[in-house]
Amino acid sequence: MFLLYEYDIFWAFLIISSLIPILVFFISGFLAPSSKGPEKLSSYESGIEPIGDAWLQFRIRYYMFALVFVVFDVETVFLYPWAMSFDVLGVSVFVEALIFVLILIVEKTEKIEIVMNSIEFPLFHRTTQNSVISTTLNDLSNWSRLSSLWPLLYGTSCCFIEFASLIGSRFDFDRYGLVPRSSPRQADLILTAGTVTMKMAPSLVRLYEQMPEPKYVIAMGACTITGGMFSTDSYSTVRGVDKLIPVDVYLPGCPPKPEAIIDAITKLRKKISREIYPDRIMSQRENRCFTTNHKFQVGHSIHTGNYDQGFLYQPPSTSEIPPETFFKYKSSVSSHELVN
Incomplete structure (x- = not known):
């Protein structure tokens, strides 16, 4: 048996440790999807633009x-x-x-006892049938993504309390590979827990744009999905977060239980295991319903909950909403309110 000398082991370790980062760098350049945008190069990660200098x-x-x-x-x-x-x-x-x-x-001077592993691997005396598993690179990438979902800590209301309980030892969402992150550049999953207001809408979209691809969204709670109890006459609530960012899993409830969140994460993992990433990117580009330049229009209050198509957000390529649309619905309320 060939044994390496002490310096040979050191040089082998140095060469291998230097080649691994270089290899990962080049492999990520070929395999990792890129989503370049203006928010990727922004220096702030809280979703809010800094105003003035710090005191x-x-x-x-x-x-x-x-x-x-x-x-x-x-x-x-x-x-x-x-x-x-x-x-x-x-x-x-x-x-x-x-x-x-x-x-x-x-x-260092303490005596270290060497523990020998006495467990021996069993010897196979016969060839195992069907021992070769065929797979694809897409299945391998999906397996790695669903096994290491890192959620972004984003909560605006009471639903986030239920999500925070998953971090404890009772539910222990670490067993699913979930690691909570405070930076959007290190997360690939965002759970929008709570009410999304129009003032928070640009911040939410900015955080979503800063997340690396591939990224997934779970809409948690009734207020996030449809506006909840604020969907009737609230002037500042977004009626559904899917008007801003694409949603993968909808989790209704007021608020959903931690067990329901685990079920939603399980469904998302199953969805990731069956997806083909190029098709997902093509679908997002064709059905892109969000942008960093939000242009909310001023219109009369509508208490029915049904909105005309002119009040919904239009892609930047379409023309501006004509003024006649705002006078289509007459209301006795004289105050003007923002609607989405």
Whole structure:
């Protein structure tokens, strides 16, 4: 059996660790879908454009407290020389570095017992029938997507309380591969939990545009799907989030239970396992019903819940809504309200 020397193992590790990121970079360039847009290059990720300068600017020294005194990891040793350059942290960081290095030395000198694995793999004396599984690259990509859905924490009303309970140990949605993210650039699933108002509509669309492809949407709750109890006479509620972004799964309820959310996630996983991504992109381009430039029109209040086609959002390529449309419905209410 050929054994590598110590330096050979080091060079092999260095070469492999360098080739893996390069290989992943080139593979992602060929396989990963791209959705370039103006919101992809924006520097803010909260959905709201910053207004003015911040009253209080946090310097890098503020974050060094958490990195040096809270994080206990081997990589923290490389931060100590940087932290000692600050006058406020100089002495305390030096003492912290001595304690940290002392702990590492003590742990290194302790006797480590080598645990041998006595479990042996069984030997197959005969050839297993049908041992070859044929698959496609599309099935492999779908499997990886449905196994690692990262939802964006987006909640505007009481429905988000039910979704937040999934993070606990009782429901434990980590078993489905779900990892909650606060940044839209790291998420591929958004659960719109709660009422979506017209003021929040541009922010929601901006967050959706910043999410990488492929991305999925679950409309959670009656207020998100149809406007709920606000759909009759509210002047600021969007009657259905599907007027802004495409929805994959509708989850009715007021509010839905955590078990219902798990069922919706399961249905979404089944949908992802059967989809063909090029067809999905083509369908979104043809039926695109959202844009970053929202142009809400002013019209009379309508209490019937049925809207004329002129009041719904039109794609940018169509002409503007004629003024005659707004006077089609006469109402006794004199105040003008925004309708979607």
